[in-house]
Amino acid sequence: MTDLAGKYKTYRLISPFKNRIFTSDPANVEYILKTNFENYGKGEYNYYILKDLLGDGIFTVDGDKWREQRKLSSHDFSTRVLRDFSSVVFRKNAAKFANILSEAVKSNKIVDIQVSP
Template structure:
């Protein structure tokens, strides 16, 4: 899909289970997300596949429920507050990352650096976006470990 987006700014993707139109054209994205936002809902399919993970929130709902969620979260997601909070989270996880690498070096242990980068990113994004401490890097949170493993399995299925 990345290759298609590079070649065609907007294209139709047809699969046996779902057809969709994909765009990477900035003018189309602005039209959909800003100029004519009211006409482009997420729809029931999006809600169905994301509700277990994201619950009934701003990323899953449409129309009036979306406006309500957006209003509730707008104070939490001001640019300054988000920047300050995410900086703290990313620094904390970078320190955990460095500690894990340091310990691996001391014990002459092999580390899957790609897996560690993925877990550091996942931990940071979940903390900032959802307020959840997965701690998949250290593995101290059993639910975080299960989620991280499920995320890896789902990614491998693509």
């Protein structure tokens, strides 16, 4: 799929039971997710296969239910909440990294920072 998206910005996969269109073209993505969002719902098929796992949440519903879920979740994705969360995550990971470097210095070891421990 990644190779196809690299070669063709928008393409269609046809199978006996379902046809799907995929796009990685920024103009198409903006059109679908912003400009003409109302015409590109997730549909009943996706709701049916995801409802047991995700319920009537923002990732499964369309229309008025989606708007209600979007309004509720928008508070969780405010700039302040995301900034505060990312600060906590950064501090936690920075502390881990500092400990790894400290241990390496104590034992006189080389640390490859491009490889996850």
